[in-house]
Amino acid sequence: MNNFLKINKKTLLILLIFLTAIFLSTIFFNKISTNVTKENFLSIDPKFDIINPSFTINNEKEKISVTANKGNFLNNNKILLKNNVFFQSSSFTIFSDEVTFDKKNQTAISKSNSKFKSEGTEIISEGFSISENGDIILFNGKTSLILIK
Amino acid sequence: MKYIITILLFFSFHTIGRESGQTEITTDDGIEVFNQEKYYLLKTNVKIISDEYVLNADLVKAYFLKDLYDITRIFSDGNVTLNSSKGIKASGEKIDFDIINEDLQIFGKNSLFINNELKMTSDKEIKINNTTGNFMINGPNSRLKTNKIDITGYLIKGKFTQLENDNEVELLNVEDETQINIKTETLDMYARRAEYDKQNNIIELFDNVKILRDNESISGNYAKINTLTESYKVTSKESGKVKALLDRKDE
Numbered sequence: 383m384n385n386f387l388k389i390n391k392k393t394l395l396i397l398l399i400f401l402t403a404i405f406l407s408t409i410f411f412n413k414i415s416t417n418v419t420k421e422n423f424l425s426i427d428p429k430f431d432i433i434n435p436s437f438t439i440n441n442e443k444e445k446i447s448v449t450a451n452k453g454n455f456l457n458n459n460k461i462l463l464k465n466n467v468f469f470q471s472s473s474f475t476i477f478s479d480e481v482t483f484d485k486k487n488q489t490a491i492s493k494s495n496s497k498f499k500s501e502g503t504e505i506i507s508e509g510f511s512i513s514e515n516g517d518i519i520l521f522n523g524k525t526s527l528i529l530i531k
Numbered sequence: 532m533k534y535i536i537t538i539l540l541f542f543s544f545h546t547i548g549r550e551s552g553q554t555e556i557t558t559d560d561g562i563e564v565f566n567q568e569k570y571y572l573l574k575t576n577v578k579i580i581s582d583e584y585v586l587n588a589d590l591v592k593a594y595f596l597k598d599l600y601d602i603t604r605i606f607s608d609g610n611v612t613l614n615s616s617k618g619i620k621a622s623g624e625k626i627d628f629d630i631i632n633e634d635l636q637i638f639g640k641n642s643l644f645i646n647n648e649l650k651m652t653s654d655k656e657i658k659i660n661n662t663t664g665n666f667m668i669n670g671p672n673s674r675l676k677t678n679k680i681d682i683t684g685y686l687i688k689g690k691f692t693q694l695e696n697d698n699e700v701e702l703l704n705v706e707d708e709t710q711i712n713i714k715t716e717t718l719d720m721y722a723r724r725a726e727y728d729k730q731n732n733i734i735e736l737f738d739n740v741k742i743l744r745d746n747e748s749i750s751g752n753y754a755k756i757n758t759l760t761e762s763y764k765v766t767s768k769e770s771g772k773v774k775a776l777l778d779r780k781d782e
Contacts, residue, residue, distance in 0.1 A: 443566075473598070502600035507561060519564040527556040527573075528549065529600035 431455045435463060439488045441515035446471040448483060448490065459486040467492070469512070474500035476510060476519075489513045496521070502530045554581040554600070570594045577607070584615040588626070604629050611637075620645040623657070633661035649691065649698040650676045664690045664701065675700075684711035684725075703727035710739065717761055719743040722754070732758045740765060 435453035439446040451465035461483050469476040469490065478496040483489075490512040498505035498521065508523025549555035556562075560575035573579075573591040589609025595601045605628045607613075613621040613628070624639025637644055637657040644651040644659060651657050655670020668675055668687040675682040675689075677698065684705040691698045705711045705725040713720045713727075713734065720743075722736035736742070736754040742763060751765035 501598050503598060505562065517565065517567045519566070521562040521564070523561055525558045525561050527558075527562060527599075529554040529556070529602070531552055531554075531600065 429454075430464070432461070435461065437461075437483060437485065439469075439490075439512065439516050441517060444471045444473065444516065446512070446516045448481075450481070456482065460484050471516065474498060474503075476512075478510070487513075488515050493522070504528045504530075549580060551582060554579065554602075556580075564599065569596070571599060579605070582616065584613060584619075586614075586626075587612045603631050618645075618647045621657075635659045635661065646698055648678050650674075652676075664692055666691065679715065681714040682712070683707075685709075689727075699729070700727070701729045715758070717744060718756065718763075720754070720756070727758075734758060 430452040432453035432455075433451070435448075435450050437448040439448065447470050448463070448468070449470075450463035450467040453464065454462045456462055463481045463483055465479060467478045467481045469481075476496055476498045478492045478494050480494040481490050481492040484491075491509075492511070493509040496505075496507050496510045498507070498510070498519070505521055505525060505527045507521035507525040510522060511520045512518070513520070556573060556577065556579045558573045558575060558577050563572040563574070565571065571593050573593065575589065577586075577588050577591045579586040579591070586605065586607060588607035588611040590607070592606040592608075593602050594604040594606075596603050605626075607626045607628070609624065611621075611623055611626040613619070613626055621635065621637055621644045623637035623642035625637070627636040627638070628634075635644070635658070637653075638655070640654045642651075642653045642655070642657045644657050646659075651659070651666065651668050651674070653668045653670045653673040655673070656667075658665075658667040658669075660666070666687075666689055670685065673684060673687050675687050677700065680700065682703070682705055684707040686706040687703070688705075689703040690701045692701050693699075703726065705713065707723060709723075710721055711723065711725055713725055720734070720736055721739070721741040723738035725737070726735045727733070734754075734756040736756070738752060740752060740754045741748065741750045742754055742756070742765065744761075749763075749765050751767040753767070754763055754765045756763040
């Protein structure tokens with residue numbers, strides 16, 4: 383008797399389902415991989431002048447480093463920083479989504495929601511500005527401050 | 532993905548809330564931090580909520596020692612109200628609160644300080660040091676009132692001691708160019724100046740003295756009142772005359 387005729391119908395059905403599942407999952411993963419490649423490709427966005435820009439504000443007491451995901455030159459001195467904009471010094475960090483940074487005057491202005499953190503302090507505001515080389519920080523609009531002892 | 536991050540970011544920005552031991556400050560018009568000068572300005576409709584007190588004001592200048600949380604002094608301006616969990620209520624046009632020295636100064640019209648049954652009012656300034664117990668009420672309509680005594684005068688200075696929930700006046704000096712008034716449960720006293728020392732239970736009244744008790748009225752230039760026995764001695768330096776009016780019913 384032919385060996386093929388010995389295969390149980392039920393086993394054959396399970397085998398078919400298993401093969402179909404492998405086929406579909408291969409297509410699905412290929413699609414995800416294509417999307418990731420597309421996203422990576424899009425991250426080098428021609429609309430932005432700089433990717434991962436990084437600057438420093440210096441004052442007598444401390445150094446404030448400024449980083450972001452993207453940046454656009456507004457003029458020779460001003461840069462519009464976008465996505466995950468971080469200001470970090472030894473004593474505080476400020477996170478925002480959009481900040482205009484002035485290289486010459488060492489100032490920064492944001493009209494986006496901002497979060498400030500330092501030891502025992504958390505400030506959430508509708509924007510902020512840094513002037514006098516970081517000595518003066520102004521948090522704009524409705525602002526909430528939590529002080530932890 | 533971008534939307535999820537935005538939503539998460541939105542919630543992370545708005546789920547901030549005070550926990551026990553924390554101080555929450557909210558403002559309508561932002562905060563200005565001066566790192567060199569070690570202070571920050573809280574602008575418009577300021578609310579400070581902590582376990583110990585709640586403060587409302589139009590503008591607040593908070594001085595700090597090292598970091599922002601390390602507040603040493605709070606100067607509040609415009610419609611200031613302060614309520615503490617220990618029963619202290621204060622309000623005025625301006626309040627200057629030195630946290631380290633526990634020194635409270637209230638300025639402006641309708642200045643008010645209440646510590647349980649002790650009430651101080653003035654149209655100029657009230658100063659209290661919670662550590663030493665020293666106080667000063669200065670200006671028009673200055674008044675100090677407790678369950679036992681009611682004092683009015685332009686300048687009321689003194690010291691109080693806190694016995695459990697009861698504030699007792701220990702030292703007192705009251706002045707007014709026109710007239711001061713001290714009212715106890717039994718005596719109604721008028722003069723231009725008064726001194727009180729709880730240690731020897733003596734109230735001294737100087738110039739234009741008038742003492743009213745029940746239906747009797749005694750006038751002179753100087754009076755010495757024993758607050759324990761409620762006996763008093765009135766003298767008149769200039770004419771040597773003391774005027775006493777007694778109601779006929781009591782004669």
